[in-house]
Amino acid sequence: MDERLRIIIAKPGLDGHDRGAKVVARALRDAGHEVIYTGLRRTPEEIVRTVIDEDADFLGLSSLSGAHNFLIPKIVELLVNSDCNDVIVFAGGIIPEKDRPSLFSKGVRAIFGPGTSSAQMSDFIGSAVKRREDSLPVGCGEDSDWHWD
Amino acid sequence: MMDLIKLKSGDRRALSKTISLIESGEINSAIINENFPNMKKAEIWAITGSPGVGKSCICEHIIDNWLKKNQKIAVLAVDPSSPLSGGALLGDRIRINNSDHSENIFFRSLATRGQSGAIPSNIADILNLLSALNFEKILIETVGAGQAEVRVAAVSQYLLLVEAPDSGDMLQAEKAGLMELADILLVNKSDLERANEKAEQLSLAFQLSSNHPPPILMVSAKQNSGFEELFIEMEKLSKSGKNHKIKSRISLSFAWENLLWNHKDVSVILEKLESEQINLDEAINYLKEEL
Numbered sequence: 041m042d043e044r045l046r047i048i049i050a051k052p053g054l055d056g057h058d059r060g061a062k063v064v065a066r067a068l069r070d071a072g073h074e075v076i077y078t079g080l081r082r083t084p085e086e087i088v089r090t091v092i093d094e095d096a097d098f099l100g101l102s103s104l105s106g107a108h109n110f111l112i113p114k115i116v117e118l119l120v121n122s123d124c125n126d127v128i129v130f131a132g133g134i135i136p137e138k139d140r141p142s143l144f145s146k147g148v149r150a151i152f153g154p155g156t157s158s159a160q161m162s163d164f165i166g167s168a169v170k171r172r173e174d175s176l177p178v179g180c181g182e183d184s185d186w187h188w189d
Numbered sequence: 190m191m192d193l194i195k196l197k198s199g200d201r202r203a204l205s206k207t208i209s210l211i212e213s214g215e216i217n218s219a220i221i222n223e224n225f226p227n228m229k230k231a232e233i234w235a236i237t238g239s240p241g242v243g244k245s246c247i248c249e250h251i252i253d254n255w256l257k258k259n260q261k262i263a264v265l266a267v268d269p270s271s272p273l274s275g276g277a278l279l280g281d282r283i284r285i286n287n288s289d290h291s292e293n294i295f296f297r298s299l300a301t302r303g304q305s306g307a308i309p310s311n312i313a314d315i316l317n318l319l320s321a322l323n324f325e326k327i328l329i330e331t332v333g334a335g336q337a338e339v340r341v342a343a344v345s346q347y348l349l350l351v352e353a354p355d356s357g358d359m360l361q362a363e364k365a366g367l368m369e370l371a372d373i374l375l376v377n378k379s380d381l382e383r384a385n386e387k388a389e390q391l392s393l394a395f396q397l398s399s400n401h402p403p404p405i406l407m408v409s410a411k412q413n414s415g416f417e418e419l420f421i422e423m424e425k426l427s428k429s430g431k432n433h434k435i436k437s438r439i440s441l442s443f444a445w446e447n448l449l450w451n452h453k454d455v456s457v458i459l460e461k462l463e464s465e466q467i468n469l470d471e472a473i474n475y476l477k478e479e480l
């Protein structure tokens with residue numbers, strides 16, 4: 041992967057599980073990206089402010105506490121309202137299969153569970169970047185049902 | 190391209206996009222100065238010290254103090270890029286909990302991107318832009334990598350140097366260079382044993398070497414103690430508005446160094462020196478004429 045992207049890894053809500061987020065942050069750094077890790081317990085508003093200030097290309101949300109159905113759509117909504125339609129949103133952690141279609145339909149472009157490898161993440165990031173280059177919708181506020189799997 | 194109308198209206202996203210353009214070298218100071226002619230000068234503070242001494246934790250307290258006074262602040266937090274992958278883990282936000290708390294703070298993490306110095310070389314342009322947009326206080330947290338840190342003195346107005354009882358000692362010479370430039374010396378982690386000892390060592394070093402030693406203050410970022418004294422000293426500096434003579438000297442020497450390394454013949458001269466076709470005096474004389 042040649043392109044150096046700016047990627048935020050965020051932990052929304054009260055979820056205190058941070059091992060996965062740290063593993064993912066390091067893997068993306070090793071793949072050549074500039075990764076900003078927010079630390080624990082950020083509100084949707086704080087996460088969106090971070091995305092804006094850091095000029096992020098991607099936002100990765102880590103959730104293991106079961107609050108994903110509420111928090112993730114809320115963050116996407118705020119991003120869209122803040123003129124960040126083009127930011128590419130993905131997620132990981134403990135997110136059951138049955139909850140995924142609804143998250144995809146709200147603009148999340150990939151969801152990763154336990155045991156995710158860095159090759160899989162790179163493959164998703166590569167596919168998303170390719171779509172951007174081909175002017176296909178891929179940002180969280182761009183109309184499309186595309187998602188990686 | 191830079192979106193001037195949005196920038197001037199205070200749009201955060203336009204600002205952060207413009208910073209990216211400066212980072213990638215697509216925009217420089219000339220363009221900024223041209224578009225913002227009546228530039229106010231922001232107050233620029235830098236905080237430096239060895240890795241892990243507690244710079245970020247201290248930043249959090251300083252930011253808190255400024256936010257309480259309703260000031261408009263920008264923070265630039267610098268972390269190293271990995272020489273292997275070119276990537277970077279920009280982790281200062283983890284310890285600076287108020288980094289995203291309010292519209293009054295703009296917080297940007299910067300990677301060194303393989304620059305030799307510990308701060309990115311185009312940071313001066315970013316500072317110009319922030320000044321132009323009426324930020325009142327700017328705080329730079331640097332990588333903390335020794336000698337190259339002297340560069341921060343060249344771009345900042347005031348320098349805070351942090352030490353801690355458990356910090357690995359910098360090389361003496363490096364430390365001396367930085368200590369000479371510091372406006373305030375902080376001994377952090379005063380809750381730990383040996384903090385007093387560290388402070389005594391430092392003040393002794395100054396008794397021997399300097400006519401105007403900076404204040405040496407003990408703080409504990411963890412226990413939130415000692416910060417009232419720090420804020421008083423910072424306020425004094427801020428009122429004095431002084432830009433030290435020695436810093437002008439450093440700024441000049443960096444500007445000079447930049448000229449040298451950008452000189453069109455520098456690689457030829459280096460080769461000739463290596464192969465002993467010319468000696469050092471000849472090299473210097475040649476470059477002097479050309480500069």
Ligand code: B12
Nearest residue numbers: 055056057058059060100102105106132133153154155156
């Ligand atoms: C370790 C652990 C803890 C540790 C956390 C330590 C820490 N600092 O992280 C402690 C003991 C503190 C803990 C506490 C709790 N835990 Co717990 N914990 C676990 C456990 C066993 C492993 C999690 C882990 O660290 N895995 C290792 C990492 C590397 O994997 P990972 O996080 O899954 O990340 C990988 C992928 O998911 C993905 N990924 C994750 N995030 C992201 C983000 C992006 C952008 C991407 C691309 C990928 C990605 O990539 C990673 C690498 O492959 C899980 C069970 C499990 N097997 O998952 C329960 C589990 C997550 N905990 C659970 C619960 C209920 C709790 C508690 C509420 C328990 C309690 N009653 O006290 C508390 C809540 C604490 C809190 N405030 O949130 C439940 C959650 C149930 C749910 N969501 O419905 C689980 C699933 C256990 C279970 N089966 O019930 N826990």
Ligand SMILES: Nc1nc2c(ncn2[C@@H]2O[C@H](COP(=O)(O)OP(=O)(O)OP(=O)(O)O)[C@@H](O)[C@H]2O)c(=O)[nH]1
Nearest residue numbers: 239240241242243244245246284333378409410411
């Ligand atoms: N005991 C004690 N620990 C502290 C204090 N201040 C910071 N720490 C701890 O020191 C460690 C490093 O703190 P940071 O603020 O991240 O240090 P830093 O200088 O910014 O580190 P880098 O940015 O990585 O160079 C953390 O584990 C803090 O919790 C303090 O006053 N007392």
Ligand SMILES: [Mg+2]
Nearest residue numbers: 244245281330
């Ligand atoms: Mg730090």
